[in-house]
Amino acid sequence: MINRRQFLGAASAFAVAGTPLRAQASLQVVATTGMIADTAKVIGGDLVQVAGMMGSGIDPHSYRQTRSDIVDMVRADLTLWHGLYLEAQMEEFFAALDRKRAVTPVAEAVPVALRLAHEDYQNRFDPHVWMDPSLWTYVAREIGRTMGDLVPEHAQALQQRAEDYVTELTALRAYADDVLSTVPQEARVLVSAHDAFRYFGRAFGYEVLGVQGISTESEAGLNRIGQLVDVLVQRQVGAVFIESSVSERNVRALIEGAAARGHEVRIGGQLFSDAMGPAGTYEGTYLGMIDYNVTQIARALGGSAPDRGYRGKLQQEGSNA
Structure with missing residues (x-):
């Protein structure tokens, strides 16, 4: 208040x-x-x-x-x-x-x-x-x-x-649009810590699943984590994403749950969701933030992107932030 x-x-x-x-x-x-x-x-x-x-x-x-x-x-x-x-x-x-x-x-x-x-x-x-x-x-x-x-x-x-x-x-x-279209259709599933990517999914034709709801204040229950583990296993999703402004605890729980059922899931990288990258970096600008996310998602899900992104300025070349 x-x-x-x-x-x-x-x-x-x-x-x-x-x-x-x-x-x-x-x-x-x-x-x-x-x-x-x-x-x-x-x-x-x-x-x-x-x-x-x-x-x-x-x-x-x-x-x-x-x-x-x-x-x-x-x-x-x-x-x-x-x-x-x-x-x-x-x-x-x-x-x-x-x-x-x-x-x-x-x-x-x-x-x-x-x-x-x-x-x-x-x-x-x-x-x-x-x-x-x-x-x-x-x-x-x-x-x-x-x-x-x-x-x-x-x-x-x-x-x-x-x-x-x-x-x-x-x-x-x-x-x-061009970069994200290189990901195979069946692999266009984006799983992250919370539902920050629904507009992204609508814009680029990706199914988006978050452990938490739209707000990071919402609770992620065992049922929700269990449901997402089912999706990972049944659809053989190979990568999930953590976020720079949200605890990675729930995403780790997904990985562990899938592993317990014999399916290996890796962290596809850290995405910028509710905040940009560090001040003074290209990823710390709006254009850089989106460029970085697009590059990271495309590569982790089986697509391709230029070595240094849209403007040739990515410092981390699609690696973890």
């Missing part, structure tokens, strides 16, 4: 101190997830300074705002958050912040008709839209539009940069 006294106290402190809302010429932006922060940096360029709230390996489903997060958002010109119930623990805070500052849930720009229903909550949607670059184009345009509203003198430039980035996303989607 939001600490309202903490929020109001931070807001009052800056008001009393007279700290300007824009201490520098550039637009001050706070973004919750790494995917949003990276996209805002690319589109905003020199016009913005973006502070990312959640770094590599951070699970947004369970994240709660810290005192320093509150201070940053109160001071910022704009806070970009994902929405679609991803930052479930922070929704009340954003509702309060929205009454005082510019706040935008950027993923809610994805048309309802293109969203997948949430498995655990009625009238909510699966938030993992970044797994399909085609859907991320809506987010990119929303980020450009939102920033342009705050600096109208630069709105046209920001819109053009957003469109340039959309072109990149479209090319990445085409590349991913």
Whole structure:
């Protein structure tokens, strides 16, 4: 639950101190997830300074705002958050912040008709839209539009940069289609720690099975693990995947369960699901994150991909992250 006294106290402190809302010429932006922060940096360029709230390996489903997060958002010109119930623990805070500052849930720009229903909550949607670059184009345009509203003198430039980035996303989607189509049809089964890849599966024609539900807060029971072991054995699935922001305990349980029934399953690698790779790396960008996942999945399931991925920048050449 939001600490309202903490929020109001931070807001009052800056008001009393007279700290300007824009201490520098550039637009001050706070973004919750790494995917949003990276996209805002690319589109905003020199016009913005973006502070990312959640770094590599951070699970947004369970994240709660810290005192320093509150201070940053109160001071910022704009806070970009994902929405679609991803930052479930922070929704009340954003509702309060929205009454005082510019706040935008950027993923809610994805048309309802293109969203997948949430498995655990009625009238909510699966938030993992970044797994399909085609859907991320809506987010990119929303980020450009939102920033342009705050600096109208630069709105046209920001819109053009957003469109340039959309072109990149479209090319990445085409590349991913080509690479993932090299996996034999019968092998297109993606098993991972939680259901973060449903949009990926729909986009590229893969069956996606997660030990946990859409949220990492959901529990993985013995029945679910047993059901997935049955699938691994019956369909002779040879690889499962761990995730950078989720415990690998349940995936290990799948491997052990299959081994007990005489079927060997290996870890196909570690995928970036709810967070990107380390800061300062290609995998720590949105394009790099998707490029890495596509390369990793294709190779582990019997397909092929260029040695260093889509842009020749992969540092780990499809090895474990």
